[in-house]
Amino acid sequence: MIRNYLPDDYAKVMEVFRLNIPQFFASEEEADLTDYLKEHGDSYYVIEVKGEIIGAGGHHYPLPGVGRLSWDFFRPEVQGKGWGRKLINHSLDEIRSKKHVKRLEVWTSQQSYQFYAKFGFNVHRVEKDFWAKGFDLYHMEMIADKIQRPTYF
Template sequence: MIQIRPWQVADTEPLLAVFRKNVPVAFGESEVAEYADFLTTYQEPYVVAEHEGRVVGACGHSIRLHEQKAHIVWIFADPALKGLGIGTALMRYNLLAIRQYPEVTELICRTSQVAYAFFERFGFQLQYTQPDYWVPGLDLYYMTVKPDGLRGL
């Protein structure tokens, strides 16, 4: 069973270990330091997934009410546990939290060709791509969905 709970400082090293398991397939080596910095500075909701008592993934969101937008941020899971529903549990948690803000008229995620199909399952639609955006070989896939277009909740 997957349990979702708020991120804590003690999760930093376990999360970095899981993050590194996704390099170079889903993230670039240079993004490890960027993610580590994110963990020390991010102030909005960020949650971790646990499976059998260990940290196996994370995801967060950012609400920008002045823009009426919400962003999904830094979602990933242990690739060795693919198929357990870790990513789905993390997305559902964050999407349900975002739905508590009726002012939000658009949800945004910036992902890559590695994960865009995952977001499509929730109703996100591709708006544009940019080659080699994250690192060489990992393109930006900019995706959006309106709250009434969300699926899988």
Template sequence: MTADLRLRRYRPTDFAPCLAIFDSNTPKYFAAHERADFAQFLQTTTEPYFVVTRDADRQGESKATEQIIGCGGYFLRDGGTVAGFSWGMVAHEYHGIGAGRFLMMARLQRICQETTAQS
């Protein structure tokens, strides 16, 4: 199932789908009051942030459309030598298919390729 997953940079048009993913994980994984913090993060972040997509076939359409099923990023501290994950989540209905693992591994790969952070 993870073969059809892709990672791309977050765009402002991804705001509503990312909030929907957050909502699908509330209250089990996030508290409702954290939503405003996440929304502000999405609107102001300068840190690398990504979305996980898959093709979603829609009835009556000749081609597949992109569906956002997860999001997450990373941050750098201590002059770029320390990296960490930020706001990683997968839509509740896609838990258990490997999308979270895909997001984690993709972010680790980006950190290794794009930064000087050490393990």
């Protein structure tokens, strides 16, 4: 079940985040996630199965007309089982419902950019060691009316 993030979820979300270090995130990014949840928790979601948070992710609006997917991650044992697709589609539906949004972005890394490409995102620029040493920024974009909804990968 996808539901809105609540401040009481913080410890469990951080636990799932830490399970993705160092494969998908650098430990230095933990403070950034904490700040993000304080500022954008109202458009952040968790996926709960049998009372356990197995993943989280969300979106925000950094500039007028721009929606950005942010901080999507899952417990390693559920990765590749379709939960990411469901969560991204949920966020994309929310963003798309905002008529003012004309462009979508995701800022990700070399470990995950191919996942977002399946939704129609294209690499706009790459910046080496942006997140931390060995974690490059892949800034990806898409025009809002070009959102793709893959049903399988």
